[in-house]
Amino acid sequence: MEHYNMNLTLKVWRQKNKEDKGGFQTFQVKDISSEMSFLEMLDILNEQLINEGKDAIAFDHDCREGICGTCSLYINGKPHGEWKGNTTCQLHMRAFKDGETITIEPWRANAFPVIKDLVVDRxxxxxxxxxxxxxxxxxxxxxxxxxxxxxxxxxxxxxxxxxxxxxxxxxxxxxxxxxxxxxxxxxxxxxxxxxxxxxxxxxxxxxxxxxxxxxxxxxxxxxxxxxxxxxxxxxxxxxxxxxxxxxxxxxxxx
Amino acid sequence: MTWKEVFTSSVGKKLVMSFTGIFLILFLVVHVGLNACIWANDGGTMFNAGAHFMGNNVVPRILEIGLFVGLLLHIIQGIMLELSNRSKRNVKYAIDYGNQGSKWYSRSMGLLGTLILIFLVIHLADFWIPNRAHQGFLLGEEINLYEKMKLEFSELWVVIVYTLGCLSLGYHLAHGFQSAFRTIGVHNKRYNLMLTSLGYGFSVVVTFAFIMMPWSFFLHIIQ
The missing domain is CATH 1.10.1060.10 (Alpha-helical ferredoxin)
Structure with missing residues (x-):
């Protein structure tokens, strides 16, 4: 598949802590490679936020090989994104098109309370x-x-x-x-x-x-x-x- | 594990839904079979004989008590489960998962069940209550149920209400039939496939037969 770069709009759930009400924040990311993983794209956004002196987005990740079960994220209305039989860390940016808006939410369940942003207590x-x-x-x-x-x-x-x-x-x-x-x-x-x-x-x-x-x-x-x-x-x-x-x-x- | 612990657990509550559901499915077989006698097109002789037997023989009358107990258990447990399940996610998603992984009717069993309940109240008030009142309490002569059906189903709006009620039942069964067997533990792939197909077949045939009954009277297919 041909490699391409894309600009994206991200609607991300931000929540300071368990007690905070939280809400969506919108971010722009530029020149994202289609060969990046979804989490690498979030790493780039976090670097951007840190350079701007802002709080980085908290999200769970560990092995980034699709075997540990640490990553989560409810992406555009589906857990782990739209690819079938796939974890978020193995979701790659070629699943998206240039100019797309991606909505990222944490797992929602009372038994999984949000700790911060996209991290839930499992x-x-x-x-x-x-x-x-x-x-x-x-x-x-x-x-x-x-x-x-x-x-x-x-x-x-x-x-x-x-x-x-x-x-x-x-x-x-x-x-x-x-x-x-x-x-x-x-x-x-x-x-x-x-x-x-x-x-x-x-x-x-x-x-x-x-x-x-x-x-x-x-x-x-x-x-x-x-x-x-x-x-x-x-x-x-x-x-x-x-x-x-x-x-x-x-x-x-x- | 005590029985109380079993039947108050999430799996135990589902077992109640499943056993009562299968019992109600068996009732539907009897109901649709007996009602199909209207198509004998003999002016209701065969149908009324069946209705008379069901109302005057002790076995169906005892089974009827079981039917109402099963129905009430299914309704009460169903409502409680639905409310409990809905309370498990206080913050909703901005984008719904929707139909990507499941059928709309499998996620709408509570709604479909409520529609069936509303329909059932209308249906019982139309036929069962006046019929049993005359049979049990001897308020005059036994009702000619065939004539009563003919009268009720001469109105288009009644026929439409019955059609919608039966459609709700059909979709409820399309999921409920196979789900009931999964809940009692049928995990073998060959039986699951068989029960799913049987469930779809049963839903379509039973729903179609029930819907055709009021329409047969309305369109004067039977006299």
Missing amino acids: SSFDRIIQAGGYVSVNTGNAMDGNCLPIDKNRADDSFAAAMCIGCGACVAACKNSSAMLFVSAKVSHLALLPQGEPEKRSRVMNMIAQMDKEGFGACTNTGACEATCPKEISLSNISRLNKEYLFASLTADK
């Missing part, structure tokens, strides 16, 4: 993991590959669920701000493997209880989460979680 996800997203026995070092036979399809499904990077785009896209795709990915990934299987009942109950406590909504199976997920986590994981939850509640002791 520690609610950490607390859901702490409630059961692990195997509580020490399984020692990795075994020899073929010691523990696992059906190939189960291993594949588990791996596909384990792809979840916990970025929160599913919550951002869901009309109910539901975290079900995230929770179901964690539940499925462990429930499908022999190491996670013994605790699958208590895990699903505890993680759902924590999810509700954090203030996420209920799932209505619209599929918006699956469509926006950078790792294309399948909606069928949510159905698997529902199955695990139903069995867990039917077989509970009290």
Whole structure:
């Protein structure tokens, strides 16, 4: 694809802190290369702001390789921008045209309060993991590959669920701000493997209880989460979680 | 985990919506099947016999109580879930995600459900209440429901209201049918595909059949 430069208008959400009401501010950026990443474009804008003696725009980022789940941003009405199966850090400026206006918002959900500008507090996800997203026995070092036979399809499904990077785009896209795709990915990934299987009942109950406590909504199976997920986590994981939850509640002791 | 904890959790609330939803879908099969007797075009003999059986036999009368319990649970839980889900995002987006990842009707189940509820009140006031009042409390003779339908559906505005009510039901079912099975845990791709297709088919056929009933009377297709 041919390289080109562009001038853009950016409408960015600015908010001093949690308590501040916040609002949109408009910025102009010039000569942005089509081969830059979206975050590099924001770096350029921030350099521009710092040189002008203004406060830089706060946004989350870490690996910039699309694997850590730190970057967020709701770009032109879609989490992680318009490219399918992609994170914001891997969104490149060739997705935009010269003269375009780009609106950038933080994830919106009561369970993800804005800390500053485009940065939201996603520690609610950490607390859901702490409630059961692990195997509580020490399984020692990795075994020899073929010691523990696992059906190939189960291993594949588990791996596909384990792809979840916990970025929160599913919550951002869901009309109910539901975290079900995230929770179901964690539940499925462990429930499908022999190491996670013994605790699958208590895990699903505890993680759902924590999810509700954090203030996420209920799932209505619209599929918006699956469509926006950078790792294309399948909606069928949510159905698997529902199955695990139903069995867990039917077989509970009290 | 106690039953209270189950049914007050977000997944438990959805399970209630799903089980009652599937029960209501089964009711629709009975309702549409029985009403289809109008197309026997025998002046309502077959249809009225069916209506008489449903009103006077003890089994459908007991099932009817279950139907109302299921309906009320579905309505109350649905309203509470909708309100709760709407309260989870206080600051809205400037640009809506819209139809990029989901169908409009899957995001409008609360609105469609409300429209169906309004339609249901009109529908029950038109047929069920006067009919049961005469059957149960013996206020004179049993109503000739076929003649009552003919009378009601001679007015164009009534036919249009019923058409809109049935369309709301159709879109509600288009999402609700497959969503109900996902909620009770059907995660296998082959069944999900099958249930989604079945759901669309069911919505279209049932909605079309229900819509054709008032129009059949209005257009004098049946006498």
